[in-house]
Amino acid sequence: MSNKNVGIKDVAFAAGVSVTTVSHVLNDVSYARISPETRDKVKSVAEQLGYGPNRLAQALRTQRTGMLGLVSEDIATTPHAGRIILGADEAARARGYNLMIINTSGNASPESREADVEALLERRVDGILYATMYHRHIQVPSNLGGVPAVLVDAVSTGGSVTAVVPDEEGGARAAVGCLLAAGHTRIGFLNNTDDVPATRDRLRGFRATLTEAGLDGGAAPVESEPSEVQGGYEAARRILARPGRPTGLFCYNDRMAMGAYRAAAELGLSIPGDLSVVGFDDQELIAANLHPGLTTVALPHYEMGAWATQNLIDAIEGKADLGLMALRPTVLDCPVVVRDSVAAPPL
Amino acid sequence: MSNKNVGIKDVAFAAGVSVTTVSHVLNDVSYARISPETRDKVKSVAEQLGYGPNRLAQALRTQRTGMLGLVSEDIATTPHAGRIILGADEAARARGYNLMIINTSGNASPESREADVEALLERRVDGILYATMYHRHIQVPSNLGGVPAVLVDAVSTGGSVTAVVPDEEGGARAAVGCLLAAGHTRIGFLNNTDDVPATRDRLRGFRATLTEAGLDGGAAPVESEPSEVQGGYEAARRILARPGRPTGLFCYNDRMAMGAYRAAAELGLSIPGDLSVVGFDDQELIAANLHPGLTTVALPHYEMGAWATQNLIDAIEGKADLGLMALRPTVLDCPVVVRDSVAAPPL
């Protein structure tokens, strides 16, 4: 079935030709002039010997490994990393590349991060994907400069590395738009307390969308808590206790929305009858399994992984210029995933 | 900071010695007799040139890549794959190896699976980890035989490949034991309908533990549904409607437990006051975020990944014999993770 220890010279010997010829035939070298008979002979012999090229040797000679390094943070703690990996893997395979993955911790030291990149460099990967587990600004390892590189879900503080991030503000706009379209006018936002791009951008999108709809975005109720279930619960309790209680809630993420569900249940508010809720992140385990299903905004992790990989490969193959792209991070859409948590406001 | 294109011969030239000497010094070759001065010279030159070995060339020469292939199913759909990857990555790095990851679909064709393994083989990985996304019996790709291999969360139908799987029955015993210890005597099981090892083994553990506790395990109530939230809900509705309603529920997984929570809420049963619930899988997103927190049984994905990797490396390095280990799959513990969903039964 497979290679093993048969090399190109075994094929050459068995076919009665030189290794050069075998190489030319198997690689379809354009300038090689070889008779059809010889070609067939070589191919069939290679096939039946189960010859498979030794990519190491190829790489050594051609200075191309066909491998992409992916350093990802906290692979196991969120499903996000998995989606990035999947997007990257599929895009890579489609173009004949493979992925070498290295896991790093969100709070790893700069030295350890450099060591991670170094390991990839020693293996002579053709390019590096550097992914964080949530959208943020990072200081890239200094040795990342050696090969083409793309940041996924992160932007470099120096701004000198090509990056792809989600359109946080656009996602927030879509979420609020969803509530607006259902007829809500009293809309609140359960925000995160961390000072990260998502916090700021989603808030901006929230207010702007309301304002553009003729409401007073600046005065719209916002409650902030740590972005976990408990925080969502507490923020929801507070926001729902306000006079002129909101009928629609936009939540920073699905976990906070989960907390809001509980708060609503405790207050005897039914979703979506009395209260409409929109989340963010589309963590399937939560969003799809809550009752009713949570309408939320999806983060394009798969797409970011794929986009980064495609452009990285383009750069490697000289079809694109990462330097140019590094000027502005590329922003990818956050589409709304409609489930059952939004309805018209109560009369 | 780093290598790039500086090779061993650049170091040799700069240090005024031969490449052999550099190689010997840098690899601490035991039988090489080289003066301390020369050693220092070489090391410092290498350091300041930012020399890093070319692992490709090393691998070509030594026939050892220091890379492990990991083919995993559906990386993005469950967090499980992430934990396996993490366990494998950490174990691999601890021993100087790196991981090449290939994603495959749970329902990929045998040909495509062989192609995945083939890709790994072409890159001359030293060994292969083959992981599935849930415990099951599989037909391993026929070309897997070429290198040392270990199955993770799966056993080969032929039984000829070393494998590591969770102790399903033990986990079920622990879960039921937990309920028993809290004083429950009327305990029900919400089982899965799929015919997989987990379904059978957990049921066996459930009944056996009850019987051993002096209860009638054979007659204990069991309701089966697809292992999703909705299935859990329905099975719970049925089991809670039975005469002599159970006060403790063991659920096939956390998703079904989530459904049970809803059923309980609808019936006005409070958890854990009126009903105690134990899940399985420890999907943090669910288990930790449900209210009250779900006591559940953890699947040792991280541990399986690490175990598989350590033993694979041992085999590669000749310190272990996979053939021997293949006789019986290794079974790893499923520990109970205690949260707040179990209490004494109502009076």
Add this chain to the structure above:
DNA sequence: GTTCTTGTTGCTCAACGGTCTCCCACGTCC
């Protein structure tokens, strides 16, 4: 004093398994 040993220290050279740039041999055609 010359030739042997014996130790030191480091170098030479052939792999590893490919790719790729010349180069060659042999027709054939005017």
Add this chain to the structure above:
DNA sequence: GGACGTGGGAGACCGTTGAGCAACAAGAAC
């Protein structure tokens, strides 16, 4: 009988490793 077309081979090279050898100095034997 030179130019050209056709089919294919030789051999250097990619960056390392490792077995074996070479060079040299110091002490021993004659």
